[in-house]
Amino acid sequence: MIYQGKAIQVHALNDGYAELIFDLQGESINKLSTAAILELGEAVTAIQAKNDIKGLMLSSAKEAFIVGADITEFHGIFGESEEFLVEMNLKVHALFNAIEDLPFPTVTAINGLALGGGCEMLLTTDFRVMADSAKIGLPETKLGIIPGWGGCVRLPRLIGADNAIEWIAGGTENKADAALKVGAVDAVVSKDQVRAAALDILAEARAGNLDWQARRDEKKSPLRLNPIESMMVFETAKGFVAGKAGPHYPAPVEAIKAIQKGATQSREKAQETEAKAFAKMARTDVCFNLVGLFLNDQLVKKKASAYEKQVQPVKKAAVLGAGIMGGGVAYQSASKGTPIMMKDINEAALQLGLKEASKLLGKQVERKKITPAQMAEALGRIRPTLSYGDFADVELTVEAVVENPKVKAAVLAELEDKVAEDAIITSNTSTISITSLAQNLKRPENFCGMHFFNPVHRMPLVEVIRGEKSSEKAIAATVTYAKQMGKTPIVVNDCPGFLVNRVLFPYFGGFIGLVEHGADFRRVDKVMEKFGWPMGPAYLLDVVGLDTAVHANDVMAEGFPDRMKRDGKTVLNVMYESGRLGQKNDTGFYKYEEDRKGKPKKVNDETTDALIQPLVKETRELTDEQIIARMMVPLCLETVRCLEDGIVETPAEADMALIYGIGFPPFRGGALRYIDALGVQAFVELADSLAELGPLYAVTDKLREMAKDGKKFYA
Known part of the structure; x- marks a missing residue:
């Protein structure tokens, strides 16, 4: 030696x-x-x-x-x-x-x-x-x-x-x-x-x-x-x-x-x-935040690994509801090696789901990520069906039917009778309470939420939502399956909108307020994109879909009426009622045309201004910094509330969910690290300066106490 x-x-x-x-x-x-x-x-x-x-x-x-x-x-x-x-x-x-x-x-x-x-x-x-x-x-x-x-x-x-x-x-x-x-x-x-x-x-x-x-x-x-x-x-x-x-x-x-x-x-x-x-x-601040991001990611992975140790890997899964979302879930499962049943009541929907999975696999072949033989093998792991005939040995099912509580409740109750007593059932819902969906189930302990983000194959985050009666086994199995699919699962507790959508809609609330004060939505988009977002709020609403946004906004307003309910119609309602759904029908805040690759290309639509003009209550001259503050303060404050309410366990998980789920600028580290960077006291003062805009800008007592004591979210 x-x-x-x-x-x-x-x-x-x-x-x-x-x-x-x-x-x-x-x-x-x-x-x-x-x-x-x-x-x-x-x-x-x-x-x-x-x-x-x-x-x-x-x-x-x-x-x-x-x-x-x-x-x-x-x-x-x-x-x-x-x-x-x-x-x-x-x-x-x-x-x-x-x-x-x-x-x-x-x-x-x-x-x-x-x-x-x-x-x-x-x-x-x-x-x-x-x-x-x-x-x-x-x-x-x-x-x-x-x-x-x-x-x-x-x-x-x-x-x-x-x-x-x-x-x-x-x-x-x-x-x-x-x-x-x-x-x-x-x-x-x-x-x-x-x-x-x-x-x-x-x-x-x-x-x-x-x-x-x-x-x-x-x-x-x-x-x-x-x-x-x-x-x-x-x-x-x-x-x-x-x-x-x-x-x-x-x-x-x-x-x-x-x-x-x-x-x-x-x-x-x-x-x-x-x-x-x-x-x-x-x-540089960029380095500080990106290193913090890496450490946060390690913590998220460590927590997911702890859940994985509690259960065996899922050997056979199922998705209820085909179409684009169901096809995306089926593709993700099959491409990562887990066989999956894809059930629908409509043959055309099954074909659409298979077409979606085939299209995504075909792109992988084009990019030489997989071979044609591997594509065929992956497609072979997807089994379309119109019946529950082979569901007896399915270990975990993702319900992905229409976002309607009555429809989901009926489908979930029917499904529960078709699977084994120890099978895990999950709901891919973006807003509906998991606790309420579990009310008609005989085994609510085997049920939890599994919220995928669209498009499934691109978005890394899966929110695993714990209802009041969800067992540790159900959560562990769902986390494990999400990991098998190559996703980053983050466990959150149940509330309207869960974590990501609950935080996102106050951000949209800031945008609605800006429009009502005469801000040009195009300028707001450019300012927020320059700030670091992959797309501005109007563009994002077009991508999400104005119908989806209106529905989710109504759920959030009902769940948190003190700060998310608004009197009268908003720009979201006006766009939706005018038949503008965004990219879904090529018209929203912007118009959409196909580019050379067949993808929707955003172009200006002068007619949008006439629709918005009646909503303008007063015209204010706003700097770029004021626009950023009015957009970011509500998002950050709602993230703080989610942490204080126990919806998410740690600042690291909250920040990673926003980065992976809605594209929060990674170089800024997440909403809570963004507050730390500004200084908690400075952030509180900024929010207080905007208090006249309403309850979305109201600072919590705990955050005010943090500012007073000189504390941070990250030590």
């Missing part, structure tokens, strides 16, 4: 080789925490002290190689000064350079996932052997930072600037064949052969058959690009990436700038350039 630590061991092997093994004790994965980096320094010092080592192999004792740095440390470390962060990264660079400069050949055996700092680690060695099932990549830009431990320096020298920009700016996880094609790795073998293949490479290098020093010199030298080539590569890339990332995500372009500047520099100077760019990004 050359070195023994809690995360790293170094063993002497036959033929004079040494093996540095990453094996973090007490964890299922390897990550480069501060403690692990300190151990790595000690391990390298121990290796340097040995005079008889002829070659070094880096490997992992875990399923993954190294998943990256320890992200739980980021908020604390990134709160330090830029000077501190630069110095910290330069120390890691010195350590990684020491590995790269060892006086003998080095190789990495990549047995599994190698991301971020783990990928930068393997770039230090002369050669790399990769398992055919492994993936490597530098996803730092997805956290609002750039690779800071040599990724912007070594990767371009290894695979070329254009390929490195694509990997780094995109933050992609790259499969073995793609990594081999661009030269990021030297060989791809089966997982059980990785270690042996890596040792073979060391033997070839030691025998002089592989020029390891030439490989090393290439990584340490400036890029061989003339000025014209450099301009073509970097300037074109910056323009393209800036357009794709948008103004709210600066890290991808900053990474390209670091690569560009470092391209003409020596290794050490390029690393200084990278360290400064990293420190600049690490201290």
